[in-house]
Amino acid sequence: MNRLCDMEKAPLTPAQRDVYDYIKSCCGEGRPPSYREIQAHLGYKAVGTVQDHVKALIKKGWLEKSGLKKSTQSRSLTPAGITQAKARTIPVYGEIAAGTTRDNPQIELGQIPIAADWSKGDCFALRVRGNSMIEVGIYEGDFVVVDKNTSVRSGDIVVALYHGETTVKRYEKRKDGQYLVPENATLKPVKVEGPFELQGKVVGLQRKF
């Protein structure tokens, strides 16, 4: 299989790839490694060996030093191209519980990045349960990105809290009241009666296969 991008980078030697892979994996798990951690992991007997490889990797454009100042360069090695550019991270909730009071808190499952241009406002992500929206391509397990502050109009897909349950539905304002409409032929629209809360408008979706 040919390579479609990253052609500008010079190819790596096996030893260099080992070093690069380890640095990359460390960064993915939290923080960049120190030179001596790389040394230990790959079984070298000298730091200088790591220095040589890192120097080569930087020269070839595979690594960058995030440390701006010379004074704070400890653990600053990161793979080039992994940037925070125009991304922002938002919290992921497994479930939006009723009330959301101090006694009934939200559980944050993690953080996911979204493109900054998806929304300017206050957002969160919600893991979708159920198949009520499969006809618009929203599946169980997907993460919907929800904007809390955008005003909701009739026809928008929303996250609503109703009868103590959080659901993703299409919101419709009809003559005889408000409706939460599923996009699944086997389910029927629900007329909203009593208290309910619009948690926000769905502005995006992410799915991991």
Place this chain on the structure above:
Amino acid sequence: MNRLCDMEKAPLTPAQRDVYDYIKSCCGEGRPPSYREIQAHLGYKAVGTVQDHVKALIKKGWLEKSGLKKSTQSRSLTPAGITQAKARTIPVYGEIAAGTTRDNPQIELGQIPIAADWSKGDCFALRVRGNSMIEVGIYEGDFVVVDKNTSVRSGDIVVALYHGETTVKRYEKRKDGQYLVPENATLKPVKVEGPFELQGKVVGLQRKF
């Protein structure tokens, strides 16, 4: 609107929240800060102040030290309980042209962020055209995230270049040959004959509403 998260932990004092927020933001941008970086950022005149707050944050369960050994604890402070999402930007191609040579380069439409844990390998995003995969929730206009290096197995959703066209399909290896199978009842599987190329495996999807 009310706050949806982080209520289960003991509440933070304003000073503690400042420290926590800074650590969290640093982790999102690449690497955890050192005590002295926290000190400088918040304008303290002593490291001990930071020590006190960090100690309190750990005790209350807001922070964790990822450094397992006592010997390597530099820059090991990370928010507890949440897997810090590393954002990674990948190029978006509108179309994957045949050949992909130096004379026929890829046109990069932009960059989008993905969670770094989606894939370790070389990735790109592709804007989906057509409705051949609507039954697995891939719609026109969606961005599929494609991993170039992951090995493709029968049954995977792939991006393939065939007859000069780039398509998203399910790849199947049958007794009588290779097939590109659409997930749309109105379309039929295509048996691959002649040259074709697997551009990569679809590992994720993003949609903007």
Place this chain on the structure above:
DNA sequence: TGTAATACCATATATCTGTATGGTTGAACG
């Protein structure tokens, strides 16, 4: 009044970390 908690400051130190310097070995190349 005593005591505990918060929020600071000042100083000291063992260890970690990046970097510099110089050397060895073996393969590739003209």
Place this chain on the structure above:
DNA sequence: CGTTCAACCATACAGATATATGGTATTACA
């Protein structure tokens, strides 16, 4: 043959880093 280069090893050191110790001032509380 000499040269280059990748891939190592050994040692040294200035500055960064986490940590420990011991302060002061304020507030809250019983």
